[in-house]
Amino acid sequence: MPGVVIIGAGPGIGLSVARRFAREGLSVALVARSENSLKTVADTVASAGVPVVTVAADSTDETALRSALDAAIEKVGVPEVVVYNAAIIQPDVPGELSVRAHQEAWAVNVVGAINAAAHVAPAMARRGSGSFIVTGGMPEPKPEYVSLSLGKAGVRALVTLLDKRYGSAGVHVATVTVDGPVAPGTAFDPDDIAEHYWRLHTQPRHRWEQEIIHSEHVPGHSPEASVVAGLLGTWQRAFDEQRWNDLVSLFAEDALFQGIDPRLLVGPAEITGYYGNVQDGSRATVDVLRASRLGEDMVAGFADVTFTNPVGEPRPVRLSIVAQRVMGAWRIRQYHAAAHAGAAQRVR
Incomplete structure (x- = not known):
């Protein structure tokens, strides 16, 4: 049956999202550069008893990425959900990176998501349903993370553009913005974060959100704080843009x-x-x-x-x-x- 395709299926958010959707009975297709990462995630998800497909591909290689998506679609059909979870996370200050290094970061953080969406969203739109969710970060730009700040700003713009392109045809485009280091047992536990992806996918169309922010605003961060931060973050952007x-x-x-x-x-x-x-x-x-x-x-x-x-x-x-x-x-x-x-x- 059609299910979820996860691009950037590593041992953190990728694994937790795969398990969350598998728990609901959806088949899982995993795309990552590393065969070892794919095997680790696949072995864990397989215990849920759903079909699991693995395809090795680099998200910056357009041909390989398209082929990987085609292979996944051949096995499980046009997906209900695509999660783009690939990113280069590195500290860098203004002027530190070369032009090539900036281009490489941008290619992973933004262009791979563009290419993935361009390949699968039209089929979702023809069907009239589907979710395309990008893992974001950096709610506010940080000068010690220049390339990541630029990339995540690009993700926000991309989500808006894709929504304008495919939203009216029934494709829910959104981002889960993670404002901190992901680690089990912390305020940024990947299992807690994975709940946001499921919530976005299951939202009725008249209640669609474009962004959920998982953030630590106060000591003792909790899922409740994420709910409030996500709602008010969406409210703020709509207020600033006068989208009443x-x-x-x-x-x-x-x-x-x-x-x-x-x-x-x-x-x-x-x-x-x-x-x-x-x-x-x-x-x-x-x-x-x-x-x-x-x-x-x-x-x-x-x-x-x-x-x-x-x-x-x-x-x-x-x-x-x-x-x-x-x-x-x-x-x-x-x-x-x-x-x-x-x-x-x-x-x-």
């Missing part, structure tokens, strides 16, 4: 909302009217402070948000939200913003 329909889609149908003014709003229509009054060119930055679980499918969190109006005047607020998982997707049920004392009263 996308922003309002993050709220539940009966969401309670109070912005800076004292009006209590309920539901998407009233919330849309609120954001329609925001000044063009306004932006926001978000810093998640704390999150906790209220129930099996409900979390709460606090964040500091600084709104900046078009002339650069900041307005800091303390934001609290309650989020609920509805049909596999997290949505904001309650939103309350409180202005800090003395903040300028210009931007919502």
Whole structure:
């Protein structure tokens, strides 16, 4: 049966994602440069009792990558999910890398994903369903990781472009942004991260997210903090780009909302009217402070948000939200913003 294809199937996220999808009964096709890595992952996944296909290929070799994808499709059909998990992760400061080294990093981090999507997404679109998910990182650029910061910025742009190209045909394009070193038993346990891929794949179309951020914003990072950070990260990007329909889609149908003014709003229509009054060119930055679980499918969190109006005047607020998982997707049920004392009263 059609299943998941994982490009960059190593012992970390790749293995955990393979196991997560195999647990749901999906066949697994693994693509990696190293035969040893493929065998290790395949042997582990095979215990789930699903078909497992392995193909050795370098993601920067377009011909080899296309052949690997064709081989996987021949065995398991057009995949339900493709996960692009290949990356060059290396520290480098401005001016340190040669042009060739930058090109090599870009080829792995971005171009391989482009080529993979171009090869499989059209067939997904013809079928009318499928998910193409890229492993991202670096929510904020870091000068000590120049090539990786550039690559992950490219991934975000690529996800947006692919969504515009294939989203209307039923292909869910998204990224899981991992903001830290992956290691079992830590805040960045690959098994925890793998849950994000499954959640993205199973989201109903009207609740699609383009990015989930797995980040450590506070001491004692938890999956709850990832939920809040992912929701508010998507909210921030939609706010900055004035995409009000996308922003309002993050709220539940009966969401309670109070912005800076004292009006209590309920539901998407009233919330849309609120954001329609925001000044063009306004932006926001978000810093998640704390999150906790209220129930099996409900979390709460606090964040500091600084709104900046078009002339650069900041307005800091303390934001609290309650989020609920509805049909596999997290949505904001309650939103309350409180202005800090003395903040300028210009931007919502």
